[in-house]
Each structure stands twice: as C-alpha cells, then as structure tokens.
Amino acid sequence: MKTKAINMVDLKRQKVLIFWAAAITIYGIIFNYLPLAGWLMAFQNYKPVTGLLHSQFVGLAKFKLLFSDVSFLRVIRNTLAMGVINLAVTFFMAILFAILLNEMASKGGKKVVQTISYLPHFLSWIIVTGILHDALSGTGIINTLLLHFGAVTQPINFFAHEKYFWPIVAFANVWKETGWNAIIYLAAITSIDPSLYEAAAIDGAGRWAKIKHVTLPGIKPTIMILLLMNVGNVLNAGFEIQYLLGNGLVQNVSQTIDIYVLKWGISQGDYSIGTAAGIFKSVVAIVLIVICNHLAKKHGEERLF
Amino acid sequence: MDQTSSSFVGFAGLASKNKEATKMKAKRRKKISGADLAFRICNGIFMVLFVIITLYPVLNTLAVSLNDGTDALRGGIYLFPRVFTWKNYETVLSKDNLITGAFITVARTVIGTLLALVMNAILAFIVSRKNFIFAKPVSLFWVITMYVNGGLIPTFLLFKSLGLTNSFAVYVIPGMVSAFNMLVIRTYMRGIPDSLEESAQLDGAGYTTIFLKIISPLCKPVYATVALFVAVGQWNSWFDAMLYNRMASQYTTLQYELMKLLSSVSNQSSSAEAMKNAGEGSVTPTSVRAAATIITMLPIICIYPFLQRYFVTGLTLGGVKE
The missing domain is CATH 1.20.5 (Single alpha-helices involved in coiled-coils or other helix-helix interfaces)
Structure with a gap:
C-alpha cells in the first residue's frame, strides 16, 4: 500500500527529481517570472539611468496618458476587430473544411488534399506576406483575373486602401491555417462512433441530416474548447502580419496593440507607456479567459482549467 | 496515416x-x-x-x-518561367548575408530543438511522476506562464541586462521550456502504465535510468511531435533576430534577411528603379527574393509530409490540459 506521507527513502530516491525541478524552476523564475517585475515601469516615470528601483513612481499617470491618446484607442479597435474577424472566419473555414474533407469519397484524394492543406502552416509570415505581395501586386494573379473578367478597368493597389486591409489579413489567416486547424476536428470526427451514422441511416437520414445531427454534435466539445482557448488569445493574434503588411497609407487600420508597444517602447524608448499598453493587453486577455471559462462551466461544457 | x-x-x-x-x-x-x-x-x-x-x-x-x-517585371508569369535562368539562385548563394543567415538558421534550429526537447522532456518526466512531492506545484508554476507573461518591453530589458542581446544564445535559451510542449509530453507520459516504472524500481533502477531507458524510448512519437513544433518555430522566427540582434549581422537569420528583401521590394516604387538597383544585369530584388523564399521553404516542404501523424498526436494531446 502506498501512503501519502513523505518518507525518507522516497525523498532520497527523489533527489535527482528535486535537483532538476529546482534547476528548471530557477530557469523559469529568470525567464518567465522576472519580466513581470518590469510591470512596475508602467507605474513609474522609468528612466534607464535610474533603473527600476530608483525611478519616480507616478501611479496611474501613464495609463491616463495612454487612454487619452487617440492612436491607442485606434489600435485597440484594430486589434479587436482583426482578432474577432480572424477568429470567426478561420473557425468557420476549418470546421467546414474538416467536414467536407471527411465526406470525400476517395481516400487517396482525401490524403493528398489534406497533406497539401498543411503546407502553408509551415511557412513563416515573412514568406506568406511576400507571397501576398506578389499575388496582389499590379501584375499579380488577382489583378490579372479581375482585369480579365472585366471586374475592374485598372489594377487595384490593394495595399494603398484602408478598406482592403482587414479582409487581406483575414484571408491570409484562412489561407495559412485552415488545413492545420482542421486537423483537430478531423481527429474528433474520426472518433465519433460509426454506429451513430448507421443508426441515422436506418432512420432515413441523408448526408445533410447526418452532418447536422451526428457530426456536428460529435465535434461540439472540441469546438467549444478551441473557441475558449482562442477567445482568450484574441488580443494576442495581431502582430506579425500587420507589422509586415502595414504601411504608411493604411496605418490607421493596420496597427495593433503589439505594434504600438514596439513603436513606443523600443523605437521611441518610452518604456513606461509601452509597458502600460502591454499590461492592458495581458489583463484584458486574462479577463476574457476567465469569462469564457465561467461561461463554459455554466453551460456544462469542457473547461480549460 | x-x-x-x-x-x-x-x-x-x-x-x-x-x-x-x-x-x-x-x-x-x-x-x-x-x-x-x-x-x-x-x-x-x-x-x-x-x-x-x-x-x-x-x-x-x-x-x-x-x-x-x-x-x-513585365508580369504574366504564372506557373512556368518564361525566360529560364539559374541566375537568381546564383545571386542568392553568392550573398554573404544570406549564407550567414542560412548557417545561423540551421544552427539555431538544431541546437534550439535539442535543448528544448531535452528540457521539456525532463520537466514532463518530473511532473508526471506520481510519487514526486513537488509534481503539482511545479506543474502549476509552468501552466501560469501560459497565461501571464511580462510582455515585450520588460522581456527586452531583461535580456539586455543578462547580456543576451547581440548573441546567438538569445535564439535558443529564453524559449527553451514551454508549458504547452511540456503538457503535450506529460499527457503522453501519463498514458504509460505505472507497472513499467514499478518493476524497474524493484530491479533497483533510479529515476535517471527509468527516464533514459524506459520512458524515453516509449515517448519517441511525442518527442518527434514536440521536436517538429520547436524546429518549425525556430526555422521561421525572425522577430528575435530583428529585436535583439539587429546590430550583430553575424547572427542574422534567413527569415530576417528575407524580410529585409521583402521591404526592399515593396519600397521600390517603379520597375525602372528596380532595374537600376539590380546592378547585376537581369537580377531584380523581386526575383532574388523569390529564389530566397524557395530556398527557405524547401527544407520544410521536403520534411513535413512524412511527419503528419506526429502533428495529429501533438494537437490532440495539447488539447488536454488541467
């Protein structure tokens, strides 16, 4: 019988475990927890010369400054808008793709399509934005097609107009991640009990009815848990592509909180403002996660923690 | 599969x-x-x-x-080249910064993946031992890091004061342990029957032997998954090179060099200017970037189709958290 009490023999045997746990914890304190001390900067008039310990405390002044900055309010709007749009379209496309792929009759074809669908996930945003630039350029495929079918008379300069930016970002996300995001739904679909489909068929269910009454309910827990994980990340989802695709002409709609932090913190050297913006983002993210978790619990769904 | x-x-x-x-x-x-x-x-x-x-x-x-x-530059190239040449590739392969970038990228991918795999595996092993007295607190310590982090600027300042800026170490040391990867391995390790560990213990094996000789060989699939995730992340990352090693061109990476090519392409206003900039006859920034892009994606395209079953494992295990 095992007892919960710690005995000396156990402790001696566990020496090696304790050693590694301590080493990795020290590593974690330095690289994951020590930066949290830097949050103090947001409440200070931080000067690199005086450092964290001797800079003057200013309370919430930096936050007040932040929220009186029109451009900060704008980056909040941009981050939220792009986060929500991306989440909605990538979610929808991944589920749609997974269901349709599952309905494909040819096994070999299914395999090939799925393999191809992963490809963009493995490409960096640098490559993806480069590809987008080519496809959307004056001589690129999109303008060529639009001209060919007479939809436009002049090539559109997609990167010069604010109205195109959010759709481009959403499309890029769909292009890059649909196949990858579908993996988990496909795994969930495979684990649905086949007898449910047989039963549905006996009841006279057609293809649509089966999808609606067997497949979708079968992957609902997976959808819920992924939705939860992603809603918490809505504010985290905006940096690389916006940074790489944005330009002076569209900066009103392209800049996100992360870009704002980078701009103020690193380029302008105002660490306090940059940190305050970063804290705002973290706090909102945590609140979102807690709310989602609570909602899930209330509806009896699976939870994150 | x-x-x-x-x-x-x-x-x-x-x-x-x-x-x-x-x-x-x-x-x-x-x-x-x-x-x-x-x-x-x-x-x-x-x-x-x-x-x-x-x-x-x-x-x-x-x-x-x-x-x-x-x-x-005339446009109209779709699936096949019109005027075939290897010149773009020759240009890429003769550029010192791209060669350095390629070398550093390979180095950070190999070293970074090995370090991350070893550390995450050890950590997962520790926290999945049922008798280990600190298993729960250590687990929690890492799960918290998934939701709370210091953010860009505090991290930047910390790395600076640790002397990690302008160094190769900044690519491989800071991200070594990741809670997500640890949880993936831990979930897999928990699926291994306790009896294996117990019988080895009766034979006098210590935890080091159990980890190396019994658990790790069984964890090969999940190790492959995590190695794949980390390697792809290492291969594709550019922001750390830009943020920390902007001044140290000897530590530039392939992706960062590619990014610089991209901005030089999108900044060129007219094709006439592009031709002027090209200097080397028929080579333009656009065509050089295309060649560099292909070189950068080639290794990944060649490898990923053979590792498909591993990412399915990783994604399904990653969904299980506590």
Missing part, C-alpha cells in the same frame, strides 16, 4: 481504383440519389479550388525564381 509518400506516388492509380470502387458500390446499391451526386460534385470542386488556392502562390514563386528578373 503513414502512407503519405505512397499516396503521392500512387495518386493517379488510387484515384482510378477509387472510381472503380465507387462504380461497383453504385452498381451494388443501384442508385446514388441526385442530391448525393450533386453534393459529391460540389465537394470535389471545392477541394480542387482549395488545392489550387493553396498551391498556386508557391508554384508562382517557384516560376518567378527561375525566370529572368527583368523579364519578370
């Missing part, structure tokens, strides 16, 4: 075989309803479109990279 390569080779054969199978099935059932047939056709069209949209940009980049640079 693991027949990717054969399905590539035998695609045509399989497709016709499947057609036959469908035909036979149809004969047996004597009817495919009209709605069903319509669905199949629509689904087929959707999948073909999906494949075209996914592959076209990549194939187009390949065509541009193999085409004469000045000629490419």
Whole structure:
C-alpha cells in the first residue's frame, strides 16, 4: 500500500527529481517570472539611468496618458476587430473544411488534399506576406483575373486602401491555417462512433441530416474548447502580419496593440507607456479567459482549467 | 496515416481504383440519389479550388525564381518561367548575408530543438511522476506562464541586462521550456502504465535510468511531435533576430534577411528603379527574393509530409490540459 506521507527513502530516491525541478524552476523564475517585475515601469516615470528601483513612481499617470491618446484607442479597435474577424472566419473555414474533407469519397484524394492543406502552416509570415505581395501586386494573379473578367478597368493597389486591409489579413489567416486547424476536428470526427451514422441511416437520414445531427454534435466539445482557448488569445493574434503588411497609407487600420508597444517602447524608448499598453493587453486577455471559462462551466461544457 | 509518400506516388492509380470502387458500390446499391451526386460534385470542386488556392502562390514563386528578373517585371508569369535562368539562385548563394543567415538558421534550429526537447522532456518526466512531492506545484508554476507573461518591453530589458542581446544564445535559451510542449509530453507520459516504472524500481533502477531507458524510448512519437513544433518555430522566427540582434549581422537569420528583401521590394516604387538597383544585369530584388523564399521553404516542404501523424498526436494531446 502506498501512503501519502513523505518518507525518507522516497525523498532520497527523489533527489535527482528535486535537483532538476529546482534547476528548471530557477530557469523559469529568470525567464518567465522576472519580466513581470518590469510591470512596475508602467507605474513609474522609468528612466534607464535610474533603473527600476530608483525611478519616480507616478501611479496611474501613464495609463491616463495612454487612454487619452487617440492612436491607442485606434489600435485597440484594430486589434479587436482583426482578432474577432480572424477568429470567426478561420473557425468557420476549418470546421467546414474538416467536414467536407471527411465526406470525400476517395481516400487517396482525401490524403493528398489534406497533406497539401498543411503546407502553408509551415511557412513563416515573412514568406506568406511576400507571397501576398506578389499575388496582389499590379501584375499579380488577382489583378490579372479581375482585369480579365472585366471586374475592374485598372489594377487595384490593394495595399494603398484602408478598406482592403482587414479582409487581406483575414484571408491570409484562412489561407495559412485552415488545413492545420482542421486537423483537430478531423481527429474528433474520426472518433465519433460509426454506429451513430448507421443508426441515422436506418432512420432515413441523408448526408445533410447526418452532418447536422451526428457530426456536428460529435465535434461540439472540441469546438467549444478551441473557441475558449482562442477567445482568450484574441488580443494576442495581431502582430506579425500587420507589422509586415502595414504601411504608411493604411496605418490607421493596420496597427495593433503589439505594434504600438514596439513603436513606443523600443523605437521611441518610452518604456513606461509601452509597458502600460502591454499590461492592458495581458489583463484584458486574462479577463476574457476567465469569462469564457465561467461561461463554459455554466453551460456544462469542457473547461480549460 | 503513414502512407503519405505512397499516396503521392500512387495518386493517379488510387484515384482510378477509387472510381472503380465507387462504380461497383453504385452498381451494388443501384442508385446514388441526385442530391448525393450533386453534393459529391460540389465537394470535389471545392477541394480542387482549395488545392489550387493553396498551391498556386508557391508554384508562382517557384516560376518567378527561375525566370529572368527583368523579364519578370513585365508580369504574366504564372506557373512556368518564361525566360529560364539559374541566375537568381546564383545571386542568392553568392550573398554573404544570406549564407550567414542560412548557417545561423540551421544552427539555431538544431541546437534550439535539442535543448528544448531535452528540457521539456525532463520537466514532463518530473511532473508526471506520481510519487514526486513537488509534481503539482511545479506543474502549476509552468501552466501560469501560459497565461501571464511580462510582455515585450520588460522581456527586452531583461535580456539586455543578462547580456543576451547581440548573441546567438538569445535564439535558443529564453524559449527553451514551454508549458504547452511540456503538457503535450506529460499527457503522453501519463498514458504509460505505472507497472513499467514499478518493476524497474524493484530491479533497483533510479529515476535517471527509468527516464533514459524506459520512458524515453516509449515517448519517441511525442518527442518527434514536440521536436517538429520547436524546429518549425525556430526555422521561421525572425522577430528575435530583428529585436535583439539587429546590430550583430553575424547572427542574422534567413527569415530576417528575407524580410529585409521583402521591404526592399515593396519600397521600390517603379520597375525602372528596380532595374537600376539590380546592378547585376537581369537580377531584380523581386526575383532574388523569390529564389530566397524557395530556398527557405524547401527544407520544410521536403520534411513535413512524412511527419503528419506526429502533428495529429501533438494537437490532440495539447488539447488536454488541467
């Protein structure tokens, strides 16, 4: 019988475990927890010369400054808008793709399509934005097609107009991640009990009815848990592509909180403002996660923690 | 799952075989309803479109990279080069910064992946030992890091004061332990029967032996998964090179150099200017970037189809948290 009490023999045997746990914890304190001390900067008039310990405390002044900055309010709007749009379209496309792929009759074809669908996930945003630039350029495929079918008379300069930016970002996300995001739904679909489909068929269910009454309910827990994980990340989802695709002409709609932090913190050297913006983002993210978790619990769904 | 390569080779054969199978099935059932047939056709069209949209940009980049640079500026290159040349690749391979970038990228991918794998595996092993007195607190300590982090600026300042800026170490040391990867391995390790560990203990094996000789060999699939995740992340990351090693060109990476090429391309206002900038005759920034893009994606494209079953494992295990 095992007892919960710690005995000396156990402790001696566990020496090696304790050693590694301590080493990795020290590593974690330095690289994951020590930066949290830097949050103090947001409440200070931080000067690199005086450092964290001797800079003057200013309370919430930096936050007040932040929220009186029109451009900060704008980056909040941009981050939220792009986060929500991306989440909605990538979610929808991944589920749609997974269901349709599952309905494909040819096994070999299914395999090939799925393999191809992963490809963009493995490409960096640098490559993806480069590809987008080519496809959307004056001589690129999109303008060529639009001209060919007479939809436009002049090539559109997609990167010069604010109205195109959010759709481009959403499309890029769909292009890059649909196949990858579908993996988990496909795994969930495979684990649905086949007898449910047989039963549905006996009841006279057609293809649509089966999808609606067997497949979708079968992957609902997976959808819920992924939705939860992603809603918490809505504010985290905006940096690389916006940074790489944005330009002076569209900066009103392209800049996100992360870009704002980078701009103020690193380029302008105002660490306090940059940190305050970063804290705002973290706090909102945590609140979102807690709310989602609570909602899930209330509806009896699976939870994150 | 693991027949990717054969399905590539035998695609045509399989497709016709499947057609036959469908035909036979149809004969047996004597009817495919009209709605069903319509669905199949629509689904087929959707999948073909999906494949075209996914592959076209990549194939187009390949065509541009193999085409004469000045000629490419005229546009109209789709799937095949018009004026074939290796010149773009020669230019890329003769650029010192790209060679350095490639070398550093390979180094950080190999070293970073090894370090991350070893550390995450050890940590997962520790926290998945049922008797270990600190298993729970250590787990929690890392799970918290998934939700709370210091953010860009505090991290930047910390790395600066630790002397990690302008160094190679900044690529491989800071991200070594990741809670997500640890949880993936931990979930897998928990699925291994306790009896294996217990019988080894009776034979006098310590935890080091159990980890190295018993658990790790069984964890090969999940190790492969995590190695794949980390390696892809290392290969593709550029922001750390820009943020921490901007001044240290000896530590530049392939992706960062590619990014600089991208901005030089999008900043060029007219094709005349591009030709002026090119200097080397028929090579333009656009065509050089296309070649560099292909070189950068080639290793990944060659490897990922063979590792498919590993990412399925990783993603399903990653969904299980506590």
